[in-house]
Amino acid sequence: MTDEREMGGPIRVGVLGARGRMGAEVCKAVDAAADTTLVAAVDQGDELAAVADAGAQVVVDFTTPGVVMDNLRWCIEQGIHAVVGTTGFTEQRLDQVRDWLAGKPGVGVVIAPNFGIGAVLMMQFAARAARHFESVEIIEQHHPRKLDAPSGTATHTARLIAAARAEAGLGPVPDATADEVAGARGADIDGVRVHAVRATGLVAHQEVLFGTTGETLTIRHDSYDRVSFMPGVLVAVRAVGNRPGLTVGLDPLLD
Numbered sequence: 424m425t426d427e428r429e430m431g432g433p434i435r436v437g438v439l440g441a442r443g444r445m446g447a448e449v450c451k452a453v454d455a456a457a458d459t460t461l462v463a464a465v466d467q468g469d470e471l472a473a474v475a476d477a478g479a480q481v482v483v484d485f486t487t488p489g490v491v492m493d494n495l496r497w498c499i500e501q502g503i504h505a506v507v508g509t510t511g512f513t514e515q516r517l518d519q520v521r522d523w524l525a526g527k528p529g530v531g532v533v534i535a536p537n538f539g540i541g542a543v544l545m546m547q548f549a550a551r552a553a554r555h556f557e558s559v560e561i562i563e564q565h566h567p568r569k570l571d572a573p574s575g576t577a578t579h580t581a582r583l584i585a586a587a588r589a590e591a592g593l594g595p596v597p598d599a600t601a602d603e604v605a606g607a608r609g610a611d612i613d614g615v616r617v618h619a620v621r622a623t624g625l626v627a628h629q630e631v632l633f634g635t636t637g638e639t640l641t642i643r644h645d646s647y648d649r650v651s652f653m654p655g656v657l658v659a660v661r662a663v664g665n666r667p668g669l670t671v672g673l674d675p676l677l678d
């Protein structure tokens with residue numbers, strides 16, 4: 424598959440999940456940008472082949488954790504680069520994608536749990552703060568139509584924090600709880616407690632609460648509108664054709 428620079432025109436983009444909350448916003452953003460053009464908008468029940476027939480160079484996937492792996496395998500087989508915002512990527516899933524990509528050396532895939540620039544910075548700041556605080560908990564808050572909990576962003580943040588704590592030689596987060604109503608202390612992701620709130624009116628929000636003797640630090644990010652994810656999505660669409668292999672997270676594209 425050739426990229427925009429070789430073709431000399433706007434990047435030809437296909438969107439999967441095009442009628443969803445995120446997919447519809449991506450279609451608008453791709454249409455509005457001067458250097459990208461929307462060639463296929465596919466949702467449940469449509470044929471994936473429409474993307475290849477339309478000559479898409481990059482696919483953007485905002486579907487569901489249940490279908491995203493099949494979509495990705497198909498894109499890679501077709502030699503189409505992919506930008507993926509759909510959540511549910513475990514280490515096993517990422518390894519599977521790396522395996523598929525090994526057979527298609529020219530193809531790039533960017534998978535990011537959150538395309539909000541502020542959210543990316545929030546995760547970086549949290550990873551940086553982690554080694555200085557003995558306590559940490561994550562509170563994520565989303566709209567009630569979200570299918571997964573905890574959010575991909577919270578899971579990714581917890582893993583970053585856990586890695587930073589391990590590198591700094593910090594032990595377990597102190598917690599004397601001996602008698603718990605199930606779920607009261609949230610989910611345990613790599614030793615970090617994550618609490619998922621769902622409420623009408625919310626879009627996507629996260630707080631990381633750090634504590635040590637005599638002080639706390641709260642790092643908070645709020646997406647009030649899905650338009651907040653679009654600059655990050657477009658950064659990835661522009662970059663993915665020149666990044667063969669798997670890129671996880673938006674961080675390396677923002678440096």
Ligand SMILES: NC(=O)c1ccc[n+]([C@@H]2O[C@H](COP(=O)([O-])OP(=O)(O)OC[C@H]3O[C@@H](n4cnc5c(N)ncnc54)[C@H](O)[C@@H]3O)[C@@H](O)[C@H]2O)c1
Binds near residue numbers: 488509
């Ligand atoms: N990475 C990020 O920045 C970010 C931001 C927001 C949402 N998300 C994630 O993106 C995903 C979608 O979120 P949403 O709020 O847009 O959900 P949504 O339910 O509004 O949209 C999903 C769409 O995918 C469609 N779909 C289902 N199966 C399909 C298939 N096989 N082929 C094509 N389309 C199919 C559905 O019909 C629906 O229109 C979720 O996993 C969510 O967590 C990620």
Ligand SMILES: O=C(O)C1=N[C@H](C(=O)O)CCC1
Binds near residue numbers: 627
């Ligand atoms: O609305 C959603 O669903 C979101 N999902 C992502 C996540 O799970 O982290 C990003 C924020 C919005």
